[in-house]
Amino acid sequence: MSFGVKDLFDIKGKVALISGAAGGLGTVASKGLAEAGAKVMLSGRNEKTLKELAGQIKQAGGACDYCVGDPTTHEDVKNVVAATKKAFGGIDILIPIAGFNKPGPIIEQPLEEWQSIIAANLKGTYLFCKEAGKVLIEQQRGGKVILISSTRSELGMANYSGYSPAKGAINLLAKTLAAEWGPHKINVNALAPTVFRTPLTEWMWGDAKVYENFLRRIPIGRLGEPEDFLGSLIFLSSKASDFITGAILYADGGYTAC
Numbered sequence: 001m002s003f004g005v006k007d008l009f010d011i012k013g014k015v016a017l018i019s020g021a022a023g024g025l026g027t028v029a030s031k032g033l034a035e036a037g038a039k040v041m042l043s044g045r046n047e048k049t050l051k052e053l054a055g056q057i058k059q060a061g062g063a064c065d066y067c068v069g070d071p072t073t074h075e076d077v078k079n080v081v082a083a084t085k086k087a088f089g090g091i092d093i094l095i096p097i098a099g100f101n102k103p104g105p106i107i108e109q110p111l112e113e114w115q116s117i118i119a120a121n122l123k124g125t126y127l128f129c130k131e132a133g134k135v136l137i138e139q140q141r142g143g144k145v146i147l148i149s150s151t152r153s154e155l156g157m158a159n160y161s162g163y164s165p166a167k168g169a170i171n172l173l174a175k176t177l178a179a180e181w182g183p184h185k186i187n188v189n190a191l192a193p194t195v196f197r198t199p200l201t202e203w204m205w206g207d208a209k210v211y212e213n214f215l216r217r218i219p220i221g222r223l224g225e226p227e228d229f230l231g232s233l234i235f236l237s238s239k240a241s242d243f244i245t246g247a248i249l250y251a252d253g254g255y256t257a258c
């Protein structure tokens, strides 16, 4: 008797749509999923970085295309979703990675800055779910949606009055859509990293004092490297996670454990 264990993590031929594809975690996700045999649609606001990334993926033998679009603009997201459908015939995996943070004390941070943090993290994720969700449901072949949260979705931090609530809302969006789309066999989970070494967090790992402070709180004893993101991502993209939905998976070296 065989359980088909060898194929549990197989995502060959699946179509993955990734926003913020050219960022630190986005680049690893895009290259990693392409290496695993998925057809990847890269999306972001900057044509130059997307084109470069697409070139690297193709040179390594991967299948991909790119579409420029701002994840916070509804028309752009509609275009990206339409381009994915046109290029690859549908969508199997949605990973809206785009997001950013600008810490600041609530009493000083301009409202517009707070709104831009909420928009990049929450509105962009919402819009991709809204538009790609229509395709996933219409296709009637199930699907995997992986929302990008953060350990800050659960833990507060001074000067994070935009970022933490936005990521907390992403956790609840994952649970909400898990309930809404379960009947369509669409799994919706959130992946919550701690500090990974990317441009977003350079202000932390680039400062010896802040860096040491974080390290002390991570039982595994190191920050996340972008490649650490991949195992959880492939797991949540594949058959291996077919019975997991509405979960928040912490890729955090134990940061939230203690």
Ligand SMILES: NC(=O)c1ccc[n+]([C@@H]2O[C@H](COP(=O)([O-])OP(=O)(O)OC[C@H]3O[C@@H](n4cnc5c(N)ncnc54)[C@H](OP(=O)(O)O)[C@@H]3O)[C@@H](O)[C@H]2O)c1
Pocket: 020, 021, 022, 023, 024, 025, 026, 043, 044, 045, 046, 049, 070, 071, 072, 097, 098, 099, 100, 116, 120, 121, 124, 148, 149, 150, 151, 192, 193, 194, 195, 196, 197, 198, 199, 200, 201
């Ligand atoms: N690195 C970490 O330690 C860490 C920890 C927890 C959670 N995360 C989350 O993981 C995701 C990726 O982070 P990262 O570390 O890869 O950061 P990154 O290297 O700075 O990349 C972020 C991506 O988001 C897009 N983006 C940035 N600001 C935006 C804005 N105002 N509006 C729309 N799109 C914007 C950028 O896309 P363009 O190409 O369009 O500029 C960029 O590719 C984010 O959602 C972040 O919150 C990261």
